[in-house]
Amino acid sequence: MRNQLNQNKNQNSFGLRIPDIRHKLKYLLFTFAFFLFTFNLSAQKQRFPKPEFDTGYTQPTPVTPEPRALAMEYFDVLVLLLVLAAATYFALKSRSRQGILWLSVFTLVYFGFYRNGCICSIGAIQNVALTFFDPAYVISLTALLFFVIPLVVTLFFGRTFCAGACPLGAIQDLVVVKPISLPKWLNKTLGLIPYLYLSLAVLFAATGTDFIICRYDPFVGIFRMDAKFLMIVLGVAFLLMGMFVARPYCRFLCPYGVLLSWMSRFSSRHLTITPSKCIQCKLCTHSCPFDAIDFPTNEKEVVKSGLGPKRFITYALVIPLWVALGVFVGAKSHTFLSKANQDVYLAELLIAHPELRNDPDNIDVQTFLASGKPMEQLVSEATAIREKFYIGSMIAGGFMGLVIGMTLLNTVVFRKRQDYEPHKGNCFSCARCVDYCPVEK
Amino acid sequence: MENNSKSQSRRKFIRNGVRASLLLSLGAVSVSALRKVSGDDYVWQIDPFKCTQCGRCATECVLNPSAVKCLHAFDLCGYCDLCGGYLKPDANAQSTAAENQLCPTAAIERRFIEEPYFEYHINEDLCIGCAKCVAGCTSFGNGSMHLQIMHHICVNCNECSIARVCPSDAISRVKASEAYNVKGDFTNNPEA
Numbered sequence: 043m044r045n046q047l048n049q050n051k052n053q054n055s056f057g058l059r060i061p062d063i064r065h066k067l068k069y070l071l072f073t074f075a076f077f078l079f080t081f082n083l084s085a086q087k088q089r090f091p092k093p094e095f096d097t098g099y100t101q102p103t104p105v106t107p108e109p110r111a112l113a114m115e116y117f118d119v120l121v122l123l124l125v126l127a128a129a130t131y132f133a134l135k136s137r138s139r140q141g142i143l144w145l146s147v148f149t150l151v152y153f154g155f156y157r158n159g160c161i162c163s164i165g166a167i168q169n170v171a172l173t174f175f176d177p178a179y180v181i182s183l184t185a186l187l188f189f190v191i192p193l194v195v196t197l198f199f200g201r202t203f204c205a206g207a208c209p210l211g212a213i214q215d216l217v218v219v220k221p222i223s224l225p226k227w228l229n230k231t232l233g234l235i236p237y238l239y240l241s242l243a244v245l246f247a248a249t250g251t252d253f254i255i256c257r258y259d260p261f262v263g264i265f266r267m268d269a270k271f272l273m274i275v276l277g278v279a280f281l282l283m284g285m286f287v288a289r290p291y292c293r294f295l296c297p298y299g300v301l302l303s304w305m306s307r308f309s310s311r312h313l314t315i316t317p318s319k320c321i322q323c324k325l326c327t328h329s330c331p332f333d334a335i336d337f338p339t340n341e342k343e344v345v346k347s348g349l350g351p352k353r354f355i356t357y358a359l360v361i362p363l364w365v366a367l368g369v370f371v372g373a374k375s376h377t378f379l380s381k382a383n384q385d386v387y388l389a390e391l392l393i394a395h396p397e398l399r400n401d402p403d404n405i406d407v408q409t410f411l412a413s414g415k416p417m418e419q420l421v422s423e424a425t426a427i428r429e430k431f432y433i434g435s436m437i438a439g440g441f442m443g444l445v446i447g448m449t450l451l452n453t454v455v456f457r458k459r460q461d462y463e464p465h466k467g468n469c470f471s472c473a474r475c476v477d478y479c480p481v482e483k
Numbered sequence: 484m485e486n487n488s489k490s491q492s493r494r495k496f497i498r499n500g501v502r503a504s505l506l507l508s509l510g511a512v513s514v515s516a517l518r519k520v521s522g523d524d525y526v527w528q529i530d531p532f533k534c535t536q537c538g539r540c541a542t543e544c545v546l547n548p549s550a551v552k553c554l555h556a557f558d559l560c561g562y563c564d565l566c567g568g569y570l571k572p573d574a575n576a577q578s579t580a581a582e583n584q585l586c587p588t589a590a591i592e593r594r595f596i597e598e599p600y601f602e603y604h605i606n607e608d609l610c611i612g613c614a615k616c617v618a619g620c621t622s623f624g625n626g627s628m629h630l631q632i633m634h635h636i637c638v639n640c641n642e643c644s645i646a647r648v649c650p651s652d653a654i655s656r657v658k659a660s661e662a663y664n665v666k667g668d669f670t671n672n673p674e675a
C-alpha cells in the first residue's frame with residue numbers, strides 16, 4: 043500500500059501543474075484513507091509512517107533462517123533404508139550380534155541425538171491416522187515412508203527394525219544390564235497395554251485432538267537434552283527400569299510394536315536361533331532378555347490336562363462378549379476422553395462455570411470472548427467432536443475387547459514345537475540368542 | 484508322517500495367505516494416503532494477525548528458551564523515539580535504563596539513527612518469545628514487532644506443543660518453502 047502511495051505521490055509532483063497540487067493533495071489524502079480502510083480494515087494500522095531518512099540509513103531486512111532442506115528429509119529415508127538393510131543382513135545372513143550392536147549405536151547417534159528422535163516411525167502412525175480422518179490434513183511423503191517401509195520389511199524378514207533402526211529401541215537395548223524374566227501371565231497382561239495405547243493414539247489423532255505418542259515419548263527429552271522436568275524423570279525412569287526389565291517401552295507400550303508384531307508373525311523369513319539343528323541345550327533361553335523364546339511343547343502335559351479343546355471353544359464363544367463389553371466401556375468413557383480436546387474442554391468449562399467469563403487471568407476464555415466467535419458455534423463444534431469421540435471410542439473399545447478375547451484364546455492353543463524357537467511376534471531380532479548358540483554352521 | 488506334512492502345508496498356505504492380505508492392506512493404506520501426500524515438507528508458523536500475545540509461546544515450547552522469537556518487520560516500523568514495544572507504558576523516563584525497558588531479558592537493542600529516529604533490533608539469543616514487546620508495539624505502535632517460529636532453532640515436532648495450547652489457533656503448518664509470515668509481505672487480507 044505504501045508503494046501505491048509513493049506512486050501516487052510521484053504522479054502528483056511530476057505529472058501535474060503547481061496550482062493543482064493543493065487540490066490534488068486532498069484527493070490524495072482521501073485515496074490514502076480509502077485504501078487504508080478498504081485494504082487494511084482488519085489489519086494493523088500503520089499509526090506512524092516510516093520516516094524518510096536524511097543520513098543515508100539503509101534499513102535492515104528481518105533475518106528468516108530457512109528450515110531444514112527437503113533433500114535432507116529424503117536423506118533420512120535413505121538412511122532408514124540402509125540401516126534396515128544392514129540390520130536384516132546382520133540378523134538373518136551374517137548372524138552377527140556385534141553388527142547389530144554397532145548398528146544400534148549408529149541409529150542412536152543419527153536418529154536419536156542428531157535427528158532428535160523426530161522423525162520416527164512410531165509417531166508416523168498418528169500422521170497416517172489423521173490423513174484418513176481430516177480432509178484438510180496433508181501428510182508429507184517422508185512421514186508416510188517412515189510408516190510403511192519398516193512394516194513392509196518386517197512382513198518379509200521379522201522385526202529387524204526394532205533391532206537396529208529404531209532409536210527408542212536402541213537406547214533401551216544398550217542399557218540392558220541384568221535382565222530378569224517376568225512370569226508369563228504378567229508378560230501377557232502388560233502386553234495388552236500397547237493395544238490400548240495404539241487405539242487411544244489413533245482415536246486422539248483421528249479426532250484432531252492430540253498426538254499422544256509424540257507428547258509422551260519418554261526418550262525424546264534425552265535425545266534433545268532438553269525437556270520438561272517430568273518428561274526427563276519419565277525417560278530416566280524407563281532407562282533405569284530397562285536395566286532389569288529389558289526394553290520396557292518396546293514390550294509394554296510401543297504402539298508401532300503392535301503393527302510390527304502382526305507383520306512379523308506372518309513374515310516369510312525370520313531370524314533363527316541355530317544355524318542348523320537345535321541340540322536343545324537351553325542356552326539361548328538364558329540369553330533372551332525379552333522372554334521371547336518359545337520352549338518345545340511338552341505334549342504329555344497337554345494331553346494329560348485334557349482341557350485344550352473344551353477351553354478353546356469356551357474362550358472362542360466368550361470373544362463376542364468381550365467385544366460387547368469393550369464397546370460398552372468405550373461408549374461410557376467417550377465423554378471423559380473427549381475432554382482432552384481443547385474445544386470440548388473450553389465449551390464445557392464455559393457452560394459449567396459461566397462466572398469464568400469475568401476472570402481476566404483465564405487466557406483461553408478471554409481469547410475466546412475477544413475473538414467474537416458466538417457461543418453457539420463453539421458448542422456445535424464441540425458437539426461434533428464429541429460425536430466423533432462417541433463412535434471412535436466404541437470402535438476402540440470393541441477392538442480392545444477383541445484383543446483381550448484373542449489373547450485369552452491364545453493361552454489355550456498349543457502349537458507343536460520340537461525346538462527352542464523365537465516367538466515371531468515378540469522377537470526383536472537382536473541376535474543375542476544367536477551369539478549364545480553353540481551349534482556351528 | 485503324511486498327515487504331518489499335510490498340516491505343515493496347510494499352515495504354510497494360511498501363513499502365505501495372511502501375508503499376502505497384510506501386504507495388500509499396507510498397499511491400500513499407502514495408496515489412499517498417497518492421494519493426499521505432499522512432496523513438500525511442512526513446518527509450524529505463527530499467523531501474526533491471529534496472535535493475541537498471550538505469552539504461552541515462551542512457556543509451552545519443548546525447547547528452552549523457546550524457538551519462537553520476536554521478529555521485527557523494519558518495513559512497518561515508525562522508528563519512534565517513544566516506542567511502545569521498547570519502553571514500559573509507565574516508564575519513569577524515556578531512557579534506556581533497565582527499569583524502563585519492557586523486555587524482561589533486555590533483548591531489544593535501541594540504536595540512534597538520526598534525530599528523532601531510533602532503530603530497534605532484536606537480539607535473538609536473548610529473546611524468549613514472551614510477546615510483551617509485541618503487545619506493546621501492537622497496541623501503541625505500528626505492530627512491526629511480531630512473533631515468528633525461527634526454523635534454525637525449531638525442531639519441527641510432529642505436533643507443535645505451542646499450537647496445541649494456542650488460544651487463538653494462530654499456529655498452523657505451512658509449506659517449508661514459505662516458512663515465514665513476515666508482516667508486510669504477509670497480510671491477513673488474501674487479496675492484498
